[in-house]
Amino acid sequence: MGRIAIAYxxxxxxxxxxxxxxxxxxxxxxxxxxESELAFLAQRAVARNFSAGEQVFGEGDPCTGMYVVSxxxxxxxxxxxxxxxxxxxxxxxxxxxxxxxxxxxxxxxxSVAAMADCRLLxxxxxxFHALCLAHPEVSLKVLRVVGARLRRLVGIxxxxxxxxxxxxxxxxxxxxxQREGTKTETGVEITLQVNNQELAAQLGxxxxxxxxxxxxxxxxxxxxxxxxxxxxLRPKDLEGELEAAG
Amino acid sequence: MGRIAIAYxxxxxxxxxxxxxxxxxxxxxxxxxxESELAFLAQRAVARNFSAGEQVFGEGDPCTGMYVVSxxxxxxxxxxxxxxxxxxxxxxxxxxxxxxxxxxxxxxxxSVAAMADCRLLxxxxxxFHALCLAHPEVSLKVLRVVGARLRRLVGIxxxxxxxxxxxxxxxxxxxxxQREGTKTETGVEITLQVNNQELAAQLGxxxxxxxxxxxxxxxxxxxxxxxxxxxxLRPKDLEGELEAAG
DNA sequence: TGCTCCGCGTGACATAAGTCATCGGCGGGC
DNA sequence: GCCCGCCGATGACTTATGTCACGCGGAGCA
Numbered sequence: 391m392g393r394i395a396i397a398y399x400x401x402x403x404x405x406x407x408x409x410x411x412x413x414x415x416x417x418x419x420x421x422x423x424x425e426s427e428l429a430f431l432a433q434r435a436v437a438r439n440f441s442a443g444e445q446v447f448g449e450g451d452p453c454t455g456m457y458v459v460s461x462x463x464x465x466x467x468x469x470x471x472x473x474x475x476x477x478x479x480x481x482x483x484x485x486x487x488x489x490x491x492x493x494x495x496x497x498x499x500x501s502v503a504a505m506a507d508c509r510l511l512x513x514x515x516x517x518f519h520a521l522c523l524a525h526p527e528v529s530l531k532v533l534r535v536v537g538a539r540l541r542r543l544v545g546i547x548x549x550x551x552x553x554x555x556x557x558x559x560x561x562x563x564x565x566x567x568q569r570e571g572t573k574t575e576t577g578v579e580i581t582l583q584v585n586n587q588e589l590a591a592q593l594g595x596x597x598x599x600x601x602x603x604x605x606x607x608x609x610x611x612x613x614x615x616x617x618x619x620x621x622x623l624r625p626k627d628l629e630g631e632l633e634a635a636g
Numbered sequence: 637m638g639r640i641a642i643a644y645x646x647x648x649x650x651x652x653x654x655x656x657x658x659x660x661x662x663x664x665x666x667x668x669x670x671e672s673e674l675a676f677l678a679q680r681a682v683a684r685n686f687s688a689g690e691q692v693f694g695e696g697d698p699c700t701g702m703y704v705v706s707x708x709x710x711x712x713x714x715x716x717x718x719x720x721x722x723x724x725x726x727x728x729x730x731x732x733x734x735x736x737x738x739x740x741x742x743x744x745x746x747s748v749a750a751m752a753d754c755r756l757l758x759x760x761x762x763x764f765h766a767l768c769l770a771h772p773e774v775s776l777k778v779l780r781v782v783g784a785r786l787r788r789l790v791g792i793x794x795x796x797x798x799x800x801x802x803x804x805x806x807x808x809x810x811x812x813x814q815r816e817g818t819k820t821e822t823g824v825e826i827t828l829q830v831n832n833q834e835l836a837a838q839l840g841x842x843x844x845x846x847x848x849x850x851x852x853x854x855x856x857x858x859x860x861x862x863x864x865x866x867x868x869l870r871p872k873d874l875e876g877e878l879e880a881a882g
Numbered sequence: 883t884g885c886t887c888c889g890c891g892t893g894a895c896a897t898a899a900g901t902c903a904t905c906g907g908c909g910g911g912c
Numbered sequence: 913g914c915c916c917g918c919c920g921a922t923g924a925c926t927t928a929t930g931t932c933a934c935g936c937g938g939a940g941c942a
Contacts, residue, residue: 468790470798478790493776494783499790522776529775530739530768536782537740543789544714544724544745550796551840552716554898585919594797596900601921800928831889842930847891 410435410511413460416484419531431521435511440504446487449501453491455514459483462508466500467591475591479542480505489532490539492518505584550594558593559603560631563613567622578625582618656681656757659706662730665777677767681757686750692733695747699737701760705729708754712746713837721837725788726751735778736785738764751830796840804839805849806877809859813868824871828864 410432414420420428437460440446446457449468457464459481466479466487478500481487491498492515522529549558563580571578582589586600593600604620607613612628614621622628656678660666666674683706686692692703695714703710705727712725712733724746727733737744738761768775795804809826817824828835832846839846850866853859858874860867868874 468794468797470794472798474798476793476797478793490779490783490786493779494787495780496783496787499787519776522779523772526769526772526775529772529779530765532779533736533739533768533775533782534741536779536786537736537742540736540782540786540789541740541742541745543786543793547722547724547789547792547796547840548714548716550793551714551722552718552720556898587919594793597920598901598922599899601919605921802928832891833889843890844892844931845929847889851891 408432410437410460413458413483413511417458417486418484418535419486419489419528422527422531423525427525431513431517432511434517435513438510438512440508440510442504442506442508444504446502446504446508446510447498449499450497453488453496453498453515455512456489456492456518457487457502458511458513459485459487460509460511463505464502464508464510465505466502468500474596476594477588477592478546479539480592486532486535489518490536546594555593555595555599556603556606557632558595559589559600560607560612560628562589562593563607563620563622564625564629564632567625567628571622574621576614576621576623578622580620580622582620654678656683656706659704659729659757663704663732664730664781665732665735665774668773668777669771673771677759677763678757680763681759684756684758686754686756688750688752690750692748692750692754692756693744695745696743699734699742699744699761701758702735702738702764703733703748704757704759705731705733706755706757709751710748710754710756711751712748714746720842722840723834723838724792725785726838732778732781735764736782792840801839801841801845802849802852803878804841805835805846806853806874808835808839809853809866809868810871810875810878813871813874817868820867822860822867822869824868826866826868828866 411425411428414423414428414432414435420431423431435458440462446464461483463480463482464485464487465477466481467475467477469475487502487510488498522532549561553561566580566582567578571580573579586604587597590597590600604613604615607628608615612622612624612631614623657671657674660669660674660678660681666677669677681704686708692710707729709726709728710731710733711723712727713721713723715721733748733756734744768778795807799807812826812828813824817826819825832850833843836843836846850859850861853874854861858868858870858877860869
């Protein structure tokens with residue numbers, strides 16, 4: 391995977407500008423801005439492309455600004471001394487990233503990398519600051535999306551503190567089945583987009599435990615695994631398992 | 637512990653008003669307000685007293701507003717189905733509580749209870765909203781304190797995901813030693829303000845493991861325990877243990 | 883003074899989590 | 913077609929975590 395990130399310098403090409411404005415218009419926190427305001431912001435935003443796996447910034451790097459996902463998906467994660475990773479969030483087009491560290495002056499609290507090829511818009515700290523002061527509604531919107539972020543983090547803490555890997559894995563499967571599952575005669579079918587290593591990072595454990603727990607769920611008849619396709623045979627029972635264990 | 641919370645209705649007594657204004661003046665997010673603005677806010681704030689252990693609100697309760705700690709200390713925590721608790725934050729005078737859920741319309745994501753007798757000021761959702769729109773700097777201040785909160789949550793996730801109970805316990809002791817330890821000839825002396833059950837909730841584990849790990853640290857010569865006083869005999873070595881284990 | 887409740891320490895287990903090593907398959911690149 | 917590297921499965925262990933049960937001792941109360 392060669393490092394082939396290309397940084398455009400503030401939109402020298404007009405079509406790029408338009409593109410940026412369109413992206414920004416779809417971002418919740420900028421939803422209340424007028425077209426001219428969006429255009430202005432788009433002009434100051436810098437588009438950067440990242441290839442799959444490439445790091446956008448690292449935990450501890452000084453925070454120079456925030457990003458908006460234009461296309462692709464990014465993951466926000468922490469890395470342990472031993473090399474393990476814990477995913478905090480995955481965000482797709484329209485999501486803002488690192489809205490918070492922009493405000494408290496500290497470094498980025500976690501790393502961000504592209505999961506697939508990505509196009510991100512970078513908005514500098516100062517620009518964003520000025521925008522918030524000029525448009526109080528933007529701050530409120532930011533607070534709203536940050537609220538959601540905080541809820542998710544609390545959810546992760548809850549899961550890590552109270553539940554087992556098995557439980558978290560089931561939770562993940564159930565969520566996937568509900569959100570993007572395809573109904574079949576035998577149940578619901580889902581496709582895992584990532585390898586076991588990545589699943590482990592999302593669940594806060596290691597590769598082997600994901601593998602073992604998946605096998606066990608299959609042995610118990612809850613699912614049938616075919617490569618990265620998972621047939622959830624008894625969705626209701628699987629959800630029941632979530633309640634069962636304390 | 638009888639429920640002896642008393643709700644004053646919007647400050648009918650003048651001295652209470654003054655009191656509230658003084659409290660509010662010390663809250664970071666209101667630091668930029670003028671005296672008259674503070675007075676106005678104080679007039680609309682409702683003071684409520686809570687006795688030690690009493691719950692302020694519960695996880696899942698509809699969010700009607702935010703609180704400011706006037707005196708005492710509160711704890712923010714999650715409760716598991718099995719009755720275990722995980723502390724997310726402990727906040728003293730001047731801290732704001734539940735600034736975030738106010739904005740995203742959801743319920744309170746965690747419970748809050750008084751650790752010691754407390755006096756809190758309640759500020760309704762609408763009042764706070766209006767304030768933020770009228771004073772954009774307030775939003776920015778809120779974003780700053782929320783940033784700190786998010787960092788702490790990420791830190792908790794990191795610890796839960798990557799480290800052992802022993803490691804977290806050592807971390808807690810080291811932090812206490814640095815923040816409120818007293819130097820003696822033999823090392824640093826700290827006093828635990830709470831019982832093992834509470835320590836366990838702060839570390840995300842159970843009473844027994846706290847007890848065992850403390851005993852083990854003593855057996856290893858790192859600390860000497862006398863009731864709730866802990867002599868940290870070799871502070872440097874203890875800090876070294878934090879790096880050692882992955 | 884005696885009793886009871888609470889907090890604490892511990893032993894004995896059961897089980898979950900994580901590490902290390904190995905094996906087999908599949909697919910991409912040469 | 914062949915080789916190599918990534919990925920997944922799995923066995924064998926070690927260690928951490930959590931549960932249950934029990935005993936001790938001090939503080940507070942009748």
